[in-house]
Amino acid sequence: MLNARARVSKATVRRIPLYYRAVQQLQQQGVKRIRSERLSEIIHIPSATIRRDFSSFGELGKSGYGYSVDTLVDEFGKLLEVQDAENILLVGCGGLGAALIENNFRRNPDLNITMAFDIDPAKIGTEIGGVPVYDFRELAMRVTPDIKTAIIAVPSSAQPQVIPALEGIGIDAILTFAPQPVVCLPTTTIRYIDLTSELQSLLFTAHHQQLAD
Amino acid sequence: MLNARARVSKATVRRIPLYYRAVQQLQQQGVKRIRSERLSEIIHIPSATIRRDFSSFGELGKSGYGYSVDTLVDEFGKLLEVQDAENILLVGCGGLGAALIENNFRRNPDLNITMAFDIDPAKIGTEIGGVPVYDFRELAMRVTPDIKTAIIAVPSSAQPQVIPALEGIGIDAILTFAPQPVVCLPTTTIRYIDLTSELQSLLFTAHHQQLAD
């Protein structure tokens, strides 16, 4: 419910999805209560961090008892707004884009890629996993006003054209796999997934680890 | 060259690939020298952070001049060991795995996925983008001793079986797309790419941003 008194740190925000997934799994297993110490073993986050994170959303637990799994599922579900569907468009139906559409976050029924765009005539007019692929030049014509979120899987070189077009139709949240940094509107929230960098920095760490990581 | 005197922070390690890519691009454009202030504009990292990061690898720059682009390309290339090929195996040739193989980090000639594994009989024995797909049960038989790195793109439920098998054949660096956390050997460096969590935390930030991000 996001008690106004406590600020939620960026680091905490990145962990909310992990908490949500874990408590959902516990609920499915029929577990009714969980201690921070036990949850720590499951998700490998220190129990003190868990308690601090949880407390920034209100007093979710009870001393000497722990947390009710049902309450946690409820609270984190509310935080992530899983009750209302998030409709998403995807740009760039290459290998990666197609894989994302096929998967379509099926474990999370609230996350739906509902339409896709490309510029390749061979792809325009087709469907991938039931999702229609439109011509990117028809973006404004095809997009429905409920869509505020986009995933970008086009080559880096195409990204500088794609982002302003998306902002022009009201998109304000973007997840992109093209690492080329762009300037975007102050109202746009953008996140880069840079697979090459992740691999390179992983390798650097692995090659240079004298001590454990 | 990783002067022993200065410790390289984790945050810095994550930025090395960004620096490497940027200076490579500058080199290709024929740029000979670069100031931290100018580089900051390109990659959107504060100039003070850039200077501190660079200085942890030695005195790469010159006062009143800046940095030589050639020197930087050289130094970061050495840090990332781009001179010797890194051969990689991939497990799980579904949508995501196949996309990774097709792409095969082609912008980085040192990074090569050289073989793939699956358990689906329909995939075993085929090739994807020239990369052979073997039966995962033949892992030990097929793997070559030069391979120390793996990418995992199997369903989360299969991951607990896959990781010990990889460790058993000497893999010590793992990049995985299955978010299910696992216990692994202390000598294994593992990194999770959790696409669903990235999207969910992005949406949380976008929905709750009263101030800019």
Place this chain on the structure above:
DNA sequence: AAATGTTTGTTAATCCATTCACATAGTAGC
């Protein structure tokens, strides 16, 4: 209902990273 045990929520301490700001060391022009 008292005693015992458990686990939270939070204060304080610590750690890690970023940012400021400038002495220093070099460049560039003359």
Place this chain on the structure above:
DNA sequence: GCTACTATGTGAATGGATTAACAAACATTT
């Protein structure tokens, strides 16, 4: 060579996040 700039590299200040540790709050047992 001398002067006027310029930009690095780094101490010091700041800020953010993690971790330790414990009083207070509740559960459980007897």
